[in-house]
Amino acid sequence: MFFCVCVYGDSSAVSGYIEAVKRLACEILDLMAEGLGVHDPSLLSNMIRDVDSDSMFRLNRYPPSSFHTPPPPHRATTTTEIGFGEHTDPQMLTILRSNDVGGLQICVAGGTWVPVTPDPTAFCINVGDVLQAMTNGRFMSVRHRALTNGFKYRMSMAFFGAPPPHAWLSVPPELVTPHRPLLYRPFNWAEYKKASYSLRLGDSRLQLFLK
Template identity: 65%
Template structure:
């Protein structure tokens, strides 16, 4: 079973802490500065004024709730793209059901025929959303590169723009936990999706107006993320931590359920091609800060990820022993 936390005694901070907010409509140099600081300190930030239309977001949310509202037998037809409770192949469990598909036009078209009575409309909705968040992810990565002083500002985003990118789109649905206690006012909270970091480059996430997402700070304190359906949240992934030579941190996070309302999140995981070698740009490696990780391909890292339990630390397997 997935554990709720590695540090259960530090479940929440004494004082409320809010995650960094990036106004993407601001002056570019200032946006870059805020993003870099957020990635160094939190590995996570909220993006407002992101430029993705309300219509694109609404249609995707409608499609997601439409699918998860179907009878179980109809949803199981979409397997292996559809799953329930079983998060991974190593016994990880959670209070979640999900739909996972490659972030490509062909994959979206195929799954649309399987799960919808109106596949053309679903394909258009999911394709428009995927393209929009992919572009947002690339723009963010390019601003990051500028903020880090990397001459090749496409060094991160190029891996997602590549036609062979291994990026995926995942819809997670967390049904409310049925409260069978006599005291109907009491709330039940369970682990919906256990503690982990994302192995890819970058995650672009949004949810409906129901809370549940929590992130772990470097001091081990878990803080809840206030839901904002109009915004997107950005996670630094393991690959980006490697490509910044440890300057950015891959944030550990989890999702909790509740007993009053369902929560649905939609996550775009930007990933490189399988054959891509992951290594930090030369400007990120200095005599004072030598390379922390040995080169590896995304295929190698992905295989290692799936061989471990959900909350296991993976990056230590690829630490550079020559340091």
């Protein structure tokens, strides 16, 4: 299935949007750290604020899976073809927004795929692999996929908050206890990215970094 990545619009508008969602990502990470009892509430967000942060912004455009005449109003359109296969985001946190066309699905316990209701006025927040590792499994990376709509284009905008390439990623000591031992060995983002590119899209990358 055809999938493309495009960037549109005035560069100043795009830059302003990126800065806004970056601030939102940092606020969310601060609240997570505070809720977990981490001694420095800005420990996680500082990695995204860093001038060398490897964060990125992406626009996705999914064409309809059918170019035939749309069905009558009383018949529902379907989203049955894969636009982007199942995976987890390797970064820390993803801030996602889309138009009013469905297609995003998340995998819940038991392997069931659940559609996410599209809302162009809201954000979808996905935990990534790095955040799962740094919180010692308190927050779990979200496995998700994108399906194409039968008759409509789907657009999405994603900000992927990531640490600097050589930042040391380790679990804060407050999150390691006798009842919850350390799950992952320390690593850096450059090492994790290299491992990610060596695997297939749907493979579990964190398995390579288990303690």
